[in-house]
Amino acid sequence: xxxxxxxxxxxxxxxxxxxxxxxxxxxxxxxxxxxxxxxxxxxxxxxxxxxxxxxxxxxxxxxxxxxxxxxxxxxxxxxxxxxxxxxxxxxxxxxxxxxxxxxxxxxxxxxxxxxxxxxxxxxxxx
Numbered sequence: 001x002x003x004x005x006x007x008x009x010x011x012x013x014x015x016x017x018x019x020x021x022x023x024x025x026x027x028x029x030x031x032x033x034x035x036x037x038x039x040x041x042x043x044x045x046x047x048x049x050x051x052x053x054x055x056x057x058x059x060x061x062x063x064x065x066x067x068x069x070x071x072x073x074x075x076x077x078x079x080x081x082x083x084x085x086x087x088x089x090x091x092x093x094x095x096x097x098x099x100x101x102x103x104x105x106x107x108x109x110x111x112x113x114x115x116x117x118x119x120x121x122x123x124x125x126x
Contacts (some may be wrong), residue, residue: 002027002115004098008062009120012088016124020083022041022098022117028081032056035106036074036081037113040122043092051108052094061106065091088124097117 008020027034027107032055041047051072053060069110071084081098099113 001056002100003116004100004115006096006109006117009096009122011125012085012122014089014126016088018085018088018122019057020096020098020120020122022081024079024081024098024100027100029102030055030087031076031079031106033102035103035113036038036072036105037099037101037108038072038081038083039097039110040092040094041097041101041115041119042091044077045094046108047097049108049110052108053081054104059106061108063108085122088122088126090126093122093124096122108123 003025020087028093037052038050051062053072069087089094097119098117100115101113
């Protein structure tokens, strides 16, 4: 059972930056066999995919609303995945979740991910 623990959330002003981290443990096989992703759930809304990163090919996918502002990266030696959030906007507010799927390619659909972290809150204020 893969364990995912997020960190780095908090409050930030509009236009600022924040870096989220997620450490994975207890996974089966190699870490690179897993697709890693970040999802968020704004208040009163459904969970949506923000960014995902394949383990082997290193292909990344982003939600249109964060392209050019957010960057997902992973450190395979440390079993971690990061989300660098720049130029944040109020609509970036929400609970951010790290997710993992044992798959060679990444889907931007929550149902394709078997493992989830507890989430870390991000609040963007003006």
